Amino acid sequence: xxxxxxxxxxxxxxxxxxxxxxxxxxxxxxxxxxxxxxxxxxxxxxxxxxxxxxxxxxxxxxxxxxxxxxxxxxxxxxxxxxxxxxxxxxxxxxxxxxxxxxxxxxxxxxxxxxxxxxxxxxxxxxxxxxxxxxxxxxxxxxxxxxxxxxxxxxxxxxxxxxxxxxxxxxxxxxxxxxxxxxxxxxxxxxxxxxxxxxxxxxxxxxxxxxxxxxxxxxxxxxxxxxxxxxxxxxxxxxxxxxxxxxxxxxxxxxxxxxxxxxxxxxxxxxxxxxxxxxxxxxxxxxxxxxxxxxxxxxxxxxxxxxxxxxxxxxxxxxxxxxxxxxxxxxxxxxxxxxxxxxxxxxxxxxxxxxxxxxxxxxxxxxxxxxxxxxxxxxxxxxxxxxxxxxxxxxxxxxxxxxxxxxxxxxxxxxxxxxxxxxxxxxxxxxxxxxxxxxxxxxxxxxxxxxxxxxxxxxxxxxxxxxxxxxx
Amino acid sequence: xxxxxxxxxxxxxxxxxxxxxxxxxxxxxxxxxxxxxxxxxxxxxxxxxxxxxxxxxxxxxxxxxxxxxxxxxxxxxxxxxxxxxxxxxxxxxxxxxxxxxxxxxxxxxxxxxxxxxxxxxxxxxxxxxxxxxxxxxxxxxxxxxxxxxxxxxxxxxxxxxxxxxxxxxxxxxxxxxxxxxxxxxxxxxxxxxxxxxxxxxxxxxxxxxxxxxxxxxxxxxxxxxxxxxxxxxxxxxxxxxxxxxxxxxxxxxxxxxxxxxxxxxxxxxxxxxxxxxxxxxxxxxxxxxxxxxxxxxxxxxxxxxxxxxxxxxxxxxxxxxxxxxxxxxxxxxxxxxxxxxxxxxxxxxxxxxxxxxxxxxxxxxxxxxxxxxxxxxxxxxxxxxxxxxxxxxxxxxxxxxxxxxxxxxxxxxxxxxxxxxxxxxxxxxxxxxxxxxxxxxxxxxxxxxxxxxxxxxxxxxxxxxxxxxxx
Numbered sequence: 047x048x049x050x051x052x053x054x055x056x057x058x059x060x061x062x063x064x065x066x067x068x069x070x071x072x073x074x075x076x077x078x079x080x081x082x083x084x085x086x087x088x089x090x091x092x093x094x095x096x097x098x099x100x101x102x103x104x105x106x107x108x109x110x111x112x113x114x115x116x117x118x119x120x121x122x123x124x125x126x127x128x129x130x131x132x133x134x135x136x137x138x139x140x141x142x143x144x145x146x147x148x149x150x151x152x153x154x155x156x157x158x159x160x161x162x163x164x165x166x167x168x169x170x171x172x173x174x175x176x177x178x179x180x181x182x183x184x185x186x187x188x189x190x191x192x193x194x195x196x197x198x199x200x201x202x203x204x205x206x207x208x209x210x211x212x213x214x215x216x217x218x219x220x221x222x223x224x225x226x227x228x229x230x231x232x233x234x235x236x237x238x239x240x241x242x243x244x245x246x247x248x249x250x251x252x253x254x255x256x257x258x259x260x261x262x263x264x265x266x267x268x269x270x271x272x273x274x275x276x277x278x279x280x281x282x283x284x285x286x287x288x289x290x291x292x293x294x295x296x297x298x299x300x301x302x303x304x305x306x307x308x309x310x311x312x313x314x315x316x317x318x319x320x321x322x323x324x325x326x327x328x329x330x331x332x333x334x335x336x337x338x339x340x341x342x343x344x345x346x347x348x349x350x351x352x353x354x355x356x357x358x359x360x361x362x363x364x365x366x367x368x369x370x371x372x373x374x375x376x377x378x379x380x381x382x383x384x385x386x387x388x389x390x391x392x393x394x395x396x397x398x399x400x401x402x403x404x405x406x407x408x409x410x411x412x413x414x415x416x417x418x419x420x421x422x423x424x425x426x427x428x429x430x431x432x433x434x435x436x437x438x439x440x441x442x443x444x445x446x447x448x449x450x451x452x453x454x455x456x457x458x459x460x461x462x463x464x465x466x467x468x469x470x471x472x473x474x475x476x477x478x479x480x481x482x483x484x485x486x487x488x489x490x491x492x493x494x495x496x497x498x499x500x501x502x503x504x505x506x507x508x509x510x511x512x513x514x515x516x517x
Numbered sequence: 518x519x520x521x522x523x524x525x526x527x528x529x530x531x532x533x534x535x536x537x538x539x540x541x542x543x544x545x546x547x548x549x550x551x552x553x554x555x556x557x558x559x560x561x562x563x564x565x566x567x568x569x570x571x572x573x574x575x576x577x578x579x580x581x582x583x584x585x586x587x588x589x590x591x592x593x594x595x596x597x598x599x600x601x602x603x604x605x606x607x608x609x610x611x612x613x614x615x616x617x618x619x620x621x622x623x624x625x626x627x628x629x630x631x632x633x634x635x636x637x638x639x640x641x642x643x644x645x646x647x648x649x650x651x652x653x654x655x656x657x658x659x660x661x662x663x664x665x666x667x668x669x670x671x672x673x674x675x676x677x678x679x680x681x682x683x684x685x686x687x688x689x690x691x692x693x694x695x696x697x698x699x700x701x702x703x704x705x706x707x708x709x710x711x712x713x714x715x716x717x718x719x720x721x722x723x724x725x726x727x728x729x730x731x732x733x734x735x736x737x738x739x740x741x742x743x744x745x746x747x748x749x750x751x752x753x754x755x756x757x758x759x760x761x762x763x764x765x766x767x768x769x770x771x772x773x774x775x776x777x778x779x780x781x782x783x784x785x786x787x788x789x790x791x792x793x794x795x796x797x798x799x800x801x802x803x804x805x806x807x808x809x810x811x812x813x814x815x816x817x818x819x820x821x822x823x824x825x826x827x828x829x830x831x832x833x834x835x836x837x838x839x840x841x842x843x844x845x846x847x848x849x850x851x852x853x854x855x856x857x858x859x860x861x862x863x864x865x866x867x868x869x870x871x872x873x874x875x876x877x878x879x880x881x882x883x884x885x886x887x888x889x890x891x892x893x894x895x896x897x898x899x900x901x902x903x904x905x906x907x908x909x910x911x912x913x914x915x916x917x918x919x920x921x922x923x924x925x926x927x928x929x930x931x932x933x934x935x936x937x938x939x940x941x942x943x944x945x946x947x948x949x950x951x952x953x954x955x956x957x958x959x960x961x962x963x964x965x966x967x968x969x970x971x972x973x974x975x976x977x978x979x980x981x982x983x984x985x986x987x988x
Contacts, residue, residue: 093738094739250703286787289780291779312786319787324871326871327871329872342893350904354905357860357861358908365853368850384856400798404795408791426817494860
């Protein structure tokens with residue numbers, strides 16, 4: 047573990063905390079708490095990062111969690127609390143004395159408090175809410191008024207705003223004074239008398255400016271901002287695109303009401319990536335954090351709906367085959383190629399839908415234009431079908447002991463891959479255009495849709511060939 | 518567009534630049550350049566962010582790119598150049614005068630220069646390399662010596678290091694002086710005489726400290742650092758987990774050699790998410806940026822290998838069916854349920870592999886342990902199979918006009934979903950344990966593997982039932 051406990055100045059810094067290291071801390075913490083050795087607990091946790099302390103406390107038996115938590119200093123406790131799992135947060139609220147709870151909730155940063163309130167039962171929220179100080183209550187009510195997954199919900203209201211007439215020296219004094227209770231002091235905001243945002247500057251600009259310069263001359267007026275109702279994914283893209291540490295949030299009247307910082311945005315990017323990935327695996331996205339903690343029935347519930355939809359769609363494929371069983375009765379070996387054909391069609395369709403959905407997410411497809419993207423994917427599908435023919439047709443000819451199966455497989459393979467690639471590209475784009483989530487048209491759905499069409503094409507082609515090659 | 522061109526202090530700040538806004542700038546830029554109205558170009562680009570200028574220049578006809586680029590101020594040019602697509606970067610190198618090129622490459626930050634050199638032809642790199650100043654050449658050679666996708670490649674060597682005996686006031690003076698040529702001034706590093714990292718502090722700590730305090734008392738000795746050979750994904754996880762703006766990079770002797778900043782890490786997180794998604798869609802990941810710009814044959818090449826592997830695996834399914842065609846000859850309707858069974862198995866397997874692969878990426882599965890995860894997924898698969906039975910067996914009974922098809926479909930469905938979920942969870946974990954990328958065992962491969970096993974189970978079950986129900 048981290049051994050930088052002072053004294054020896056050449057102590058090696060710790061490497062990234064691994065799950066094993068956090069595990070060790072958790073075990074030692076439990077042993078020390080059980081033994082009642084509280085000074086040793088403090089010494090143990092002193093060099094540990096808050097998020098790691100939160101994980102260690104979260105892994106303690108419920109009975110020891112409040113005990114461990116109380117041994118933290120007040121500032122540390124607030125920071126650690128914000129990193130705890132919602133379930134542990136709730137259980138601590140029940141166990142701590144009400145004045146301890148109140149102090150904790152009062153001191154949390156407003157955005158973290160709102161995230162906590164989202165998780166707590168309404169009754170608890172109402173009680174805590176009435177006990178907050180007037181100013182914190184007002185801010186909390188304001189943030190809770192914004193829709194989930196918007197800039198308004200993601201932002202913090204703790205930022206430093208300056209006036210254009212401040213000198214750089216005055217501004218630096220304001221920064222010093224307000225540093226303890228703001229989320230960041232590196233991005234600074236300039237507002238006019240009506241709280242309209244008129245410019246921004248960085249702490250770097252400020253410390254390198256002449257102390258006598260007015261802020262109005264130091265700041266830049268070219269500000270990228272978002273609105274309270276901007277979708278969180280768009281907020282994330284802005285910070286990522288411009289390499290910002292924070293982006294200002296304005297209300298409908300262009301008044302500065304908050305800022306979103308880069309650390310919150312990383313979590314949004316990760317959450318959106320998980321959603322796209324889960325959609326690609328036909329898993330309904332929920333609160334990813336607790337997935338591996340949730341029980342089997344919650345796990346099953348988040349999968350059963352999509353699975354049932356896909357099974358019903360698969361039933362259509364069954365119907366198509368059943369309705370065309372005359373062909374199979376004539377040449378039963380045709381059935382052996384059904385999985386290969388629909389599997390390949392599904393894979394080609396999945397490839398197309400994957401790149402298109404990702405292109406929409408990362409906003410790169412816009413440069414190409416949707417019609418061109420679909421056309422390109424259709425061509426790619428045809429080309430890939432052609433290449434697969436070289437592998438599949440000789441095999442089908444040999445396995446089918448004659449040209450019939452080979453011809454039927456070859457012709458329908460080309461048609462299926464072209465169709466699958468076209469649908470794989472077009473359906474997500476269509477969903478996006480209609481304002482629906484394009485990820486709903488990800489691999490499993492494209493694959494299943496391709497199955498029905500693919501089997502129909504294959505069996506009709508085989509029937510036609512049977513008729514004409516026999517005559 | 519952004520109208521904050523000075524004068525009017527209450528001008529509304531621009532919202533996030535949309536692709537349309539960048540398009541407009543690009544069009545106006547082209548018109549003004551063609552008309553030779555260079556002052557208007559400067560006025561147009563003045564309020565635009567560097568990354569947006571880079572996109573606008575990138576979308577110009579090749580003949581105008583160098584012209585537009587030359588109109589930027591020197592500082593702006595360096596920033597814009599770093600955001601250009603590699604192809605545009607290369608073409609500009611050919612068109613600019615050699616002293617312009619040299620100045621540009623000399624002034625780039627070392628990490629961006631190394632990324633550029635990775636893309637350029639070896640001949641061009643050698644020429645540029647010999648023309649660099651000795652100090653920049655040394656840094657560039659050092660960075661090129663680290664393996665790709667490690668902290669060493671991602672880091673910048675431009676950071677501010679202080680000594681423990683500096684006072685806060687002295688340190689602030691150093692920060693002011695070095696601010697223009699370091700990537701960040703917000704994270705500050707303290708080293709001893711042998712360049713060993715002994716502590717860190719933030720600019721926030723520094724501006725709020727007593728000016729007379731020695732840095733040794735202000736800094737924290739509990740440092741999370743990474744090594745030059747730490748994988749970039751692990752670096753990203755560290756910054757994300759601890760909400761850092763930067764993380765220090767030390768060499769094997771624990772000497773501080775660079776830092777990785779949060780903006781680079783966001784791109785890594787996005788790149789890794791794209792890789793996982795592409796793997797889930799059987800697309801080989803490349804340099805995602807140019808995917809929608811690359812031609813059809815590059816697109817096809819990045820898909821054909823996986824597709825061919827999957828087709829060959831699908832051929833095994835064909836073989837299994839062909840070898841068991843006696844069963845299908847007796848009851849041809851059994852064939853109608855093959856797509857439904859293997860489709861459902863594939864979907865259940867895809868769900869399991871998706872959550873396990875994502876859990877490995879986000880390092881959440883470690884809390885549960887691999888054996889437990891596989892067991893849980895197997896149980897989920899059995900449960901989901903049971904639920905699907907309720908839909909599928911009545912349908913199969915009716916469609917198959919008797920109990921045989923219903924029984925064969927029902928029994929094998931349970932077996933297939935359980936097997937698929939187990940394989941979907943176990944194979945990525947096994948790959949991870951063997952040091953291979955778990956994403957190689959994503960949906961398409963699990964699905965195809967499930968196909969072979971599923972068809973075999975189904976047809977053998979049907980054969981057994983045929984034998985025993987007829988006797």
